[in-house]
Amino acid sequence: MIKAIVAGAAGRMGTRIIHNILNTEGIELAAAFEKQGSPAVGKDVGEVIGHSPLGIVIEDSLEKVIDKGDVIIDFTFHEASVANARINAKYGKAMVIGTTGFSKEELAEIHELARKHFPLVQAYNMSLGINLLYKLVELATRVLGEDFDIEIVEAHHRMKKDAPSGTAIALANVIAKTLGWDESTFRFCREGIIGERPKKEIGIQTIRAGEIVGEHTVYFAGTGERIELTHRAASRDTFARGAVKAALWVVGKEPGVYDMHDVLGLK
Numbered sequence: 093m094i095k096a097i098v099a100g101a102a103g104r105m106g107t108r109i110i111h112n113i114l115n116t117e118g119i120e121l122a123a124a125f126e127k128q129g130s131p132a133v134g135k136d137v138g139e140v141i142g143h144s145p146l147g148i149v150i151e152d153s154l155e156k157v158i159d160k161g162d163v164i165i166d167f168t169f170h171e172a173s174v175a176n177a178r179i180n181a182k183y184g185k186a187m188v189i190g191t192t193g194f195s196k197e198e199l200a201e202i203h204e205l206a207r208k209h210f211p212l213v214q215a216y217n218m219s220l221g222i223n224l225l226y227k228l229v230e231l232a233t234r235v236l237g238e239d240f241d242i243e244i245v246e247a248h249h250r251m252k253k254d255a256p257s258g259t260a261i262a263l264a265n266v267i268a269k270t271l272g273w274d275e276s277t278f279r280f281c282r283e284g285i286i287g288e289r290p291k292k293e294i295g296i297q298t299i300r301a302g303e304i305v306g307e308h309t310v311y312f313a314g315t316g317e318r319i320e321l322t323h324r325a326a327s328r329d330t331f332a333r334g335a336v337k338a339a340l341w342v343v344g345k346e347p348g349v350y351d352m353h354d355v356l357g358l359k
């Protein structure tokens with residue numbers, strides 16, 4: 093039985109990840125923690141996530157619980173995930189990180205720590221559908237190439253702290269890599285007299301509204317025709333299921349950086 097430690101246990105994703113762990117064979121909740129000072133600290137995790145009591149109290153740091161688990165599942169905040177990866181480098185537990193909003197330096201540090209000290213699944217989107225969408229977008233980009241204008245639109249709930257979404261950035265990276273372009277072609281917003289659209293540009297636009305769980309559309313617009321590839325997440329359980337699958341997969345792997353394509357056998 094794999095023992096999981098959940099970071100950000102009272103958060104939107106942490107809550108759904110714990111429910112999914114409780115409903116999945118082969119994995120159990122060993123511990124949960126939250127940010128220092130969170131009202132959830134000291135409470136039974138079951139009470140916090142809307143479940144019957146589980147006999148596990150939410151702690152306020154990874155260090156206090158890390159000995160109890162085989163894998164840490166972290167969907168928190170960029171700085172918190174970096175701090176947790178640093179702590180875990182001393183223990184070598186498997187890790188699943190779904191957090192978004194990292195700077196390049198932060199992500200590079202997490203990957204470097206993982207390559208040396210622990211197996212890590214890191215992905216900005218753990219749903220099966222989005223991971224298939226990456227493949228479909230790669231194919232469409234290859235076929236339609238530079239003749240079509242490519243734009244990404246992402247929409248999320250009003251509580252989301254980072255923009256654009258990690259998934260939108262990942263989609264832009266798939267497109268850029270396929271075309272042999274780099275990040276200088278990413279165009280994050282437009283305003284004013286912007287002139288005609290350059291050919292070598294990937295637009296990335298953000299909507300923040302209400303309770304939208306997560307939507308991504310990639311437009312391929314050419315002369316006389318347009319293709320739109322859209323993924324809509326209807327519930328956070330789609331991401332949580334992926335995270336639990338990743339946790340089951342990553343325990344026992346060699347130190348290194350893996351993604352959901354490894355987990356889902358899409359490589």
Ligand SMILES: NC(=O)C1=CN([C@@H]2O[C@H](COP(=O)(O)OP(=O)(O)OC[C@H]3O[C@@H](n4cnc5c(N)ncnc54)[C@H](OP(=O)(O)O)[C@@H]3O)[C@@H](O)[C@H]2O)C=CC1
Pocket residue numbers: 099100101102103104105106125126127128130167168169170172189190191192193215216217218219331
């Ligand atoms: N990869 C994927 O498939 C998905 C990724 N995400 C990403 O996951 C992250 C979390 O999203 P979401 O659950 O909506 O956000 P929430 O803000 O609801 O949850 C994050 C939780 O982590 C807590 N937290 C912050 N710092 C720490 C810390 N140092 N130690 C422990 N807990 C901490 C927060 O506490 P407090 O509120 O007190 O700050 C909060 O309870 C985001 O980056 C989001 O983009 C989301 C969905 C899917």
Ligand SMILES: O=C(O)C1=N[C@H](C(=O)O)C[C@H](O)C1
Pocket residue numbers: 192216217248252253256257258259260305306307
């Ligand atoms: O914050 C969210 O909610 C989500 N964040 C991820 C991202 O930034 O790509 C994935 C998902 O769309 C939900």
